[in-house]
Amino acid sequence: MxxxxxxxxxxxxxxxxxxxxxxxxxxxxxxxxxxxxxxxxxxxxxxxxxxxxxxxxxxxxxxxxxxxSNHVMYQQDINTEALPLCEGLVRRFNTTVHIGMLDSGEVRFVLRVASSNSVPVPTFIGDTKPAYCTSTGKVLLSFNPSMIKPTISRGLLRRAPNTITCVEKLKDELSSIRANGYAISNNENELGLYGIAAPIKSYTGQTIAALNMVGPVSYMLGQDTPYMIHHVVKTAESISKELGYISVL
Amino acid sequence: MxxxxxxxxxxxxxxxxxxxxxxxxxxxxxxxxxxxxxxxxxxxxxxxxxxxxxxxxxxxxxxxxxxxSNHVMYQQDINTEALPLCEGLVRRFNTTVHIGMLDSGEVRFVLRVASSNSVPVPTFIGDTKPAYCTSTGKVLLSFNPSMIKPTISRGLLRRAPNTITCVEKLKDELSSIRANGYAISNNENELGLYGIAAPIKSYTGQTIAALNMVGPVSYMLGQDTPYMIHHVVKTAESISKELGYISVL
DNA sequence: TGGTGTAATTTCATAATATGAAATCTCTTA
DNA sequence: TAAGAGATTTCATATTATGAAATTACACCA
CATH class of the missing domain: 1.10.10.10 (Winged helix-like DNA-binding domain superfamily/Winged helix DNA-binding domain)
Known part of the structure; x- marks a missing residue:
């Protein structure tokens, strides 16, 4: 039927x-x-x-x-608060910027910002990607530990040269992400892509979304990577400060 | 049924x-x-x-x-090409900016840009407003004369102190808009609102949309109005140049 | 712990709507 | 102007949606 x-x-x-x-x-x-x-x-x-x-x-x-779509709750807040900040990142680094949220154990991208100068990256709003092998997903998992077990239980398939397929290694990785406050994905989900992600938190301290900046590995490593990371983290913090609270997903 | x-x-x-x-x-x-x-x-x-x-x-x-919504055709083009330009206007004048298109003889707003600094204006994406008494609508009518008759035939109701309710006056107004390249609406549709609009044209020369900037009458007249008009017209021209062609509505 | 109230959810026989083959209309092209 | 391609309409029938009532889930409170 x-x-x-x-x-x-x-x-x-x-x-x-x-x-x-x-x-x-x-x-x-x-x-x-x-x-x-x-x-x-x-x-x-x-x-x-x-x-x-x-x-x-x-x-x-x-x-x-x-x-x-304008009444989709998170979109409202994101458009007002987060969009300008994301656009700042895009302009500064010529990259593509996303905001992703956990949805049934996967990463769902709810915002994508790129410009005609951005180094092209094949991503789409509304898409999902696995959580365990993307910078966005790893950030969300490391700050939402209750989602780790269900994600692992689906299996850690190798999707690119550096995909973490060992449960113990993934747990270690998530711990250090929690300690560092950001995640890197280098050839883990899609061949040739390098991503940086940092948590966006609500006023309760819960990580509700992640800010992500992606580009081709060669491009990203050709830049001042630590400087990029710093900006991603700082931008995510600014968004957290502005967003206040989102209760969905 | x-x-x-x-x-x-x-x-x-x-x-x-x-x-x-x-x-x-x-x-x-x-x-x-x-x-x-x-x-x-x-x-x-x-x-x-x-x-x-x-x-x-x-x-x-x-x-x-x-x-x-990201696949809605005009939205794609508008997001890539027009959005940054509209945001520039919003930042410069602390106003609210729209793009509207004709849809069955009314103005349909397909883009709205405001910021937390914008003087508040009650408009929503997807809304329609009458064409004959809004700056956006008058621009669209004056450059799409075939729509004038059907619009008039629905009647010109007084909606605010300065609404043009006389057919002849409206025709004159539309002619001068065509000559000037922009339209003003001062207390014509909604009490207390002042709008400026200019045509967005496709490469065929057809006016497919209009760029609009609105604010409270007192606020708008307190600014350098000719300077604002100049910027609205210039921005609409830039969008026209960038947009190329949109075939919908 | 158990009781109470509110709202969500499920069931299933019936009512109401959607379906699709074929006819018709409407362009576009030769 | 004829032929073809696609859009649109029709209407008897098949399929799906409906809603009253039963059940479940959960929060609040004594």
Missing amino acids: ISSVQKISRILNCFTKDEPALGNLQIAEKLNMNASTVHHLVRTLCSEGILIQDSQKKYRLGWKLLEW | ISSVQKISRILNCFTKDEPALGNLQIAEKLNMNASTVHHLVRTLCSEGILIQDSQKKYRLGWKLLEW
Whole structure:
């Protein structure tokens, strides 16, 4: 049994950066659904502003999604408080900056800031990545120890040359991250990427999110890395100070 | 007959800035729907990431909406190209800046930039306002003459002391806006607000959106208004140059 | 510890809505 | 202007959503 919610979700998922506009038949084919069924759904989605139909009769994601996304709680706070600080980092280092949160034992990216100068990095808002082999995830785990066991129990698969696949080594790594106040990931999740992450804390002291800056290994190591780390940590601290409290995820 | 799309849309619309978290019964009451019906929908919405359930069992808008909103076509381009320029305006003048597009004869705001220093202005992304009595709308109308007639035919209601309610006067106003390259709205739509708007054009020369800067009348007239206008126009031109082409709405 | 109240969640027979094959419309291209 | 491709509509039927009532979960308090 497939519910209407799932059908709608699938339809909206058809639209991507590479295919921002789709015709009725294109959607129906992609989803292996009947064209008239899709048509009914798509028409109603249009009438709600969730899709719009452009001049070539292709459908596109609509303004209603913008409206809703602006009410997503953490997004509100992040836009007001964290965005300008993240943009500062991007400008200073020509990198890509993310904010990630733990979601069911994985890292979910809720903010991404890059510019046309940023060294390109393939990440997307809403994506998840494993927690044990990303700088963001390791920060979140080290400051949320209750999540360590469930993460480990799913297994530590090798994903890149330096992935930590030994439970004991991971625990040691998380301890030193907790001690240092930041995490590094160098070729641990994706070949060629180097990330720095630091905790963002609420007023209760709980680490609710992590600030992350990524770039190609060669680029990042060609910079003054300690200086970068210092700025990531300081920025995360500023965000923590400003954010106050977020209760979600 | 009420479709599943509408039901879902209504549920998501329940979540606002003021009520970012709602329980099952709260939603059911608001919508006058059966609690178990709402529950079924809400559960599936959670499993798709469209809602999330927080630690107090309240539901909130979820990360999936962020993901989709990032694929909304104009949002992509606007975030990359226009956002930094808008932020520059906000910083320089301590105002609130919008980008609006024509949508079925009304102005739909697709971007809003403000800061904690901005003089507060009550506007929201996704909102619509009448075209004939807002600076943004007047710019869009004056550069898209085919929309003038349908707008007028809905009537020109007085909404504030200076609303233009005479068709001839509006046509004159639109001509001079076309000649000047910018529009002013002073107490025309909302009491106490003063707006400046300038056209954003695609490479075809078509005006596809308008840049708008608003503030309280007293604040705006206390500044160097011509200087502000100059900057709004210049910024809109820069965005036009960068944006290239947007085909939606 | 147990009792009470509130809200979330589940169940399942029934009511209501979604489905899809085929017909029709609407462009675009030759 | 004819042919083709895709969008759109129709309507009898299949499928899914609905909601009253039962159950569970949990917080608060004596």
